[in-house]
Amino acid sequence: MATAERRDPYRAFNFLLQIDGIPLGGFSEASGLTAEGDAVDYREGSDKQSNVRKLVGLRKYANITLKRGYTQDTSLWDWYIKIRNGVPDRRNVTIVLMNEARTPVLRWHAENVWINKIEGPSFKASGNEVAIESVELVHEGLIIEPGS
Template identity: 50%
Template sequence: MPVGDRRDPYGSHNFLVEIDGIVRGGFRECSGLDTSQDPIDYREGTDPPTMRRLHGLVKYTNVTLKWGMTDDTELWDWRLKAMEGKVERKNGSIVLLDDTGAEKLRWNFHAGWPSRWSGPTFNATGNEVAVETLEIVHEGIVRA
């Protein structure tokens, strides 16, 4: 293949996360861009002696965000509202950037809310950044 036609893959280190109404700095890690669909085995008495494989419900994995802890409490406040029974559903996007910072791909989730928050692990002999984790459950994700 000629060098001019070469298409290198994008690095997974250039990304940003957008959530309705929440303006936040960068994230260390973002995962959970998964969908799955379990098959349903089905057979009627007049069918051949094999199972039919029907499509079942589509499932989405929670989006998990990790970031270095700062004084910013926007995401914690969102989680706190959910714990108080005041769930605020928000739409959001995970955006893949190229090396120049230009947007290349986008995954949009809808009706998300924070279902889990984890604080940092502390170790008096460690030399790591304190990291927070937030899981966002949602009702669908699409590649835009």
């Protein structure tokens, strides 16, 4: 009797971020990899069925939220300032999931991305947490593909 190969799920902490193909690692959290659509109710007057049909409607993509520990790297703030000043600086963003050997296994590509919101850290004199910055990315499409 042949034994089935064991397939463990991938760990959520092994990921990196690329903006326009340039690795920009060091993120502690990435969320919002969501794609959904609207169903459209439709019925013709000559339909013999008394129920509506469901048609595929417009696709929607959730905003992607990224969080990372603060460093002296201001590239995300610089990108946000361009958007704020009216410069149409849209980029392509890829989030790469890696296995335990740090080999890419899956990639999520977001297209025509721009920063909608950027948030600096919260400060607390009695705490010892890492200062975290957060960005919210708006995009127009999400594609998943194998990593290798």
